[in-house]
Amino acid sequence: MELKAICQDNIGIIKLIGELDMHSASDLNESINTIRKNNIKLIILNFSKVSFVDSTGLGVILGRYRVIAAENGQILLVGLKPQVKKIFELSGILNVMPLFDDENSAKIYLQKKGGYSFEK
Amino acid sequence: MKNKAHLSILSNSSNIGLSRIAVATFASELDFTLSELEEIKVAISEAVTNSIIHGYPDKFGDIDIDMKINENVLEVSVADYGVGIKDVDEVLKPSYSTLDGHMGLGLAFIDSFMDDFELDSELEKGTVIIMRKSPEQLKNAVE
Numbered sequence: 001m002e003l004k005a006i007c008q009d010n011i012g013i014i015k016l017i018g019e020l021d022m023h024s025a026s027d028l029n030e031s032i033n034t035i036r037k038n039n040i041k042l043i044i045l046n047f048s049k050v051s052f053v054d055s056t057g058l059g060v061i062l063g064r065y066r067v068i069a070a071e072n073g074q075i076l077l078v079g080l081k082p083q084v085k086k087i088f089e090l091s092g093i094l095n096v097m098p099l100f101d102d103e104n105s106a107k108i109y110l111q112k113k114g115g116y117s118f119e120k
Numbered sequence: 121m122k123n124k125a126h127l128s129i130l131s132n133s134s135n136i137g138l139s140r141i142a143v144a145t146f147a148s149e150l151d152f153t154l155s156e157l158e159e160i161k162v163a164i165s166e167a168v169t170n171s172i173i174h175g176y177p178d179k180f181g182d183i184d185i186d187m188k189i190n191e192n193v194l195e196v197s198v199a200d201y202g203v204g205i206k207d208v209d210e211v212l213k214p215s216y217s218t219l220d221g222h223m224g225l226g227l228a229f230i231d232s233f234m235d236d237f238e239l240d241s242e243l244e245k246g247t248v249i250i251m252r253k254s255p256e257q258l259k260n261a262v263e
Contacts (some may be wrong), residue, residue: 002240019137021133021136021137021165021169022133022136022169022172022173023133023136023137052140052161052162053228054162054165054166054169054226055166055169055225055226055229056169057235058225059225080157083155083158087162090225090232091225092226096181100169120158
């Protein structure tokens with residue numbers, strides 16, 4: 001799995017490319033932790049190029065969510081493919097993490113909630 | 121139709137992807153939809169991950185994956201020769217997990233995505249999980 005992380009306007013955005021399982025879960029864990037070290041508590045995970053996720057991948061996301069939510073942060077999910085969305089639905093994760101079609105929709109959601117403001 | 125294949129891997133996490141692709145490719149001989157093949161991939165990934173994490177917590181070991189097609193039924197067994205499970209009934213309870221950061225959903229996903237499965241284990245001998253699935257469209261045709 002390839003991960004591309006950027007921090008922008010106080011939001012961490014991680015684009016995941018490939019398959020998220022036990023082999024790649026630790027990379028995602030590390031990437032989220034690196035963003036948190038920059039005191040960023042709003043994280044968008046872009047899954048639009050992820051073709052496979054299993055319970056180990058979900059476990060990492062939920063584990064990081066618990067830590068970030070306890071700090072009044074949020075993890076937002078973007079672009080789940082149908083086969084991946086089914087896994088998220090079965091796990092119940094979509095009850096606690098909002099899902100959006102694209103990154104821009106997730107950013108607008110955060111802006112409306114006052115979670116961040118665009119840099120001028 | 122009858123067919124069989126065997127894959128023997130080391131309990132290295134880099135082999136999880138290989139396992140699910142191999143089984144999905146074998147399974148595609150039956151009339152599974154793409155969605156059903158994705159479900160099979162999840163089930164195999166969960167079974168192999170369980171063997172790696174729970175069967176061999178402190179070392180590498182062998183995992184044997186046997187695939188069979190008999191008539192319209194895919195049967196896959198994933199066997200390790202590791203530490204085994206003390207209480208199989210306990211493991212089968214929903215959300216059971218012994219590890220932090222794990223949701224205990226592995227067997228729940230296998231149960232959801234395969235038609236049926238059996239788990240057999242013996243302490244210090246190992247664990248085998250046998251999973252079966254038939255294409256949904258053939259089941260509907262029979263009904």
